[in-house]
Amino acid sequence: KNLLDKNDRLAAQNRARFSDEDILVINLLSSPGSGKTTLVEETVTDLGAQLRFAVLEGDQQTSHDADRIAATGTPAHQINTGSGCHLDAHMVGHGVEHFTLPDTDVLIIENVGNLVCPASFDLGEDLKATVLSVTEGDDKPLKYPQMFRASDVLLINKIDLLPHVRFDLDACRRYALGIRPDLKIFEISCYDKTGMNLWYNWLKTAHKQKT
Amino acid sequence: KNLLDKNDRLAAQNRARFSDEDILVINLLSSPGSGKTTLVEETVTDLGAQLRFAVLEGDQQTSHDADRIAATGTPAHQINTGSGCHLDAHMVGHGVEHFTLPDTDVLIIENVGNLVCPASFDLGEDLKATVLSVTEGDDKPLKYPQMFRASDVLLINKIDLLPHVRFDLDACRRYALGIRPDLKIFEISCYDKTGMNLWYNWLKTAHKQKT
Numbered sequence: 001k002n003l004l005d006k007n008d009r010l011a012a013q014n015r016a017r018f019s020d021e022d023i024l025v026i027n028l029l030s031s032p033g034s035g036k037t038t039l040v041e042e043t044v045t046d047l048g049a050q051l052r053f054a055v056l057e058g059d060q061q062t063s064h065d066a067d068r069i070a071a072t073g074t075p076a077h078q079i080n081t082g083s084g085c086h087l088d089a090h091m092v093g094h095g096v097e098h099f100t101l102p103d104t105d106v107l108i109i110e111n112v113g114n115l116v117c118p119a120s121f122d123l124g125e126d127l128k129a130t131v132l133s134v135t136e137g138d139d140k141p142l143k144y145p146q147m148f149r150a151s152d153v154l155l156i157n158k159i160d161l162l163p164h165v166r167f168d169l170d171a172c173r174r175y176a177l178g179i180r181p182d183l184k185i186f187e188i189s190c191y192d193k194t195g196m197n198l199w200y201n202w203l204k205t206a207h208k209q210k211t
Numbered sequence: 212k213n214l215l216d217k218n219d220r221l222a223a224q225n226r227a228r229f230s231d232e233d234i235l236v237i238n239l240l241s242s243p244g245s246g247k248t249t250l251v252e253e254t255v256t257d258l259g260a261q262l263r264f265a266v267l268e269g270d271q272q273t274s275h276d277a278d279r280i281a282a283t284g285t286p287a288h289q290i291n292t293g294s295g296c297h298l299d300a301h302m303v304g305h306g307v308e309h310f311t312l313p314d315t316d317v318l319i320i321e322n323v324g325n326l327v328c329p330a331s332f333d334l335g336e337d338l339k340a341t342v343l344s345v346t347e348g349d350d351k352p353l354k355y356p357q358m359f360r361a362s363d364v365l366l367i368n369k370i371d372l373l374p375h376v377r378f379d380l381d382a383c384r385r386y387a388l389g390i391r392p393d394l395k396i397f398e399i400s401c402y403d404k405t406g407m408n409l410w411y412n413w414l415k416t417a418h419k420q421k422t
């Protein structure tokens with residue numbers, strides 16, 4: 001209880017800071033390997049001329065993900081959580097010290113790959129976007145409802161693999177909307193770029209609405 | 212600290228009970244959707260004439276996984292953890308009360324889909340077997356080392372999808388063995404049954420060695 005209270009206080013501080021700077025902040029969540037970093041790589045590359053991004057990466061170990069984002073020319077910083085299973089507001093508050101916030105339009109925080117724990121920790125974000133790949137099975141919204149209930153956006157990724165897996169896209173949408181009726185759902189492939197335009201337009205609109 | 216101490220005491224009680232009954236116990240771990248339940252379905256179906264299985268299922272919500280296993284005719288019981296991110300020895304101690312342990316050769320405990328937290332909680336098992344699907348990326352052993360270090364067995368699943376994803380099988384094996392040099396690695400597909408025989412032989416031998 002105390003842990004979450006302290007976290008909520010720090011998250012509120014983060015949120016106020018991000019609002020002062022007119023920065024749209026997205027907490028990007030998923031199971032390990034759903035395609036979060038690939039989504040960020042594509043997004044910052046395709047929208048980098050229109051929006052100024054900064055990316056915080058959270059992982060138990062390595063700087064692999066931040067290195068991938070830095071390779072696109074986008075400011076990126078890696079947070080290693082060690083045995084920790086989620087990012088928290090304290091880590092994010094320090095993490096953004098590596099960026100020039102006045103030069104940032106959109107801050108993407110890629111959380112530790114985990115469909116459970118990160119759902120409970122507010123980071124000061126405007127939105128939670130969860131990525132679910134079609135290779136994980138269409139039952140995830142029902143089995144891990146806490147994360148889907150906490151999400152504003154759901155990106156169903158890797159739809160290029162649909163012919164090779166047992167995944168019912170309609171059922172998955174139904175399950176997710178049953179848990180969170182106002183959930184905004186995108187069906188995408190980071191590989192062949194299906195659906196990415198709709199996601200890009202939505203992101204640009206969300207940023208306009210914040211500023 | 213206290214939490215883990217109490218859990219370790221209960222795990223030791225579980226382990227003693229399982230040894231008394233000559234039961235081989237496997238703690239099955241992975242990210243959400245790597246194919247744990249599918250692996251169990253195939254294993255209990257193909258080996259059900261040679262070994263008597265019982266299966267404990269751990270999920271935040273639903274009894275979907277236990278229902279899938281029960282449909283094979285194998286004793287199965289579902290534990291729902293609510294907002295909990297892992298099974299613990301207390302839950303397992305009570306869960307097995309739903310089984311007739313003297314009639315059981317192998318107990319498979321499918322943990323909550325999570326590549327972080329379950330690594331720290333001993334359930335009283337003999338072995339930890341982690342499933343990693345090729346759709347998650349070959350970097351997982353480096354990014355989530357705690358789980359791989361704690362594992363005795365690694366099953367690289369969904370190798371039928373290799374032609375459609377960027378996954379370097381050799382690199383992944385190297386990363387995993389770098390973390391845990393004595394790791395036993397199987398490359399399988401639950402769909403087309405590649406490599407399953409090697410896994411079945413290993414399981415039968417492990418049971419023989421326990422009894």
Ligand SMILES: Nc1nc2c(ncn2[C@@H]2O[C@H](COP(=O)(O)OP(=O)(O)OP(=O)(O)O)[C@@H](O)[C@H]2O)c(=O)[nH]1
Nearest residue numbers: 032033034035036037038113158189190191347348
């Ligand atoms: N077929 C297919 N594979 C994809 C797609 N997007 C990502 N991948 C692959 O999925 C694997 C994991 O991608 P990442 O972007 O590293 O996933 P992640 O969610 O960032 O993983 P963690 O940060 O470790 O939790 C990689 O092999 C990617 O190439 C897609 O649209 N289609």
Ligand SMILES: Nc1nc2c(ncn2[C@@H]2O[C@H](COP(=O)(O)OP(=O)(O)OP(=O)(O)O)[C@@H](O)[C@H]2O)c(=O)[nH]1
Nearest residue numbers: 136137243244245246247248249324369400401402
């Ligand atoms: N292509 C392919 N898909 C597979 C394979 N094994 C499992 N799947 C699919 O992967 C998805 C998830 O499988 P599950 O067995 O439910 O995964 P799980 O690890 O038990 O999932 P949770 O219990 O929710 O964590 C389903 O759509 C399966 O059909 C395989 O060998 N190849």
Ligand SMILES: [Mg+2]
Nearest residue numbers: 036037065110
């Ligand atoms: Mg990543």
Ligand SMILES: [Mg+2]
Nearest residue numbers: 247248276321
């Ligand atoms: Mg399962």
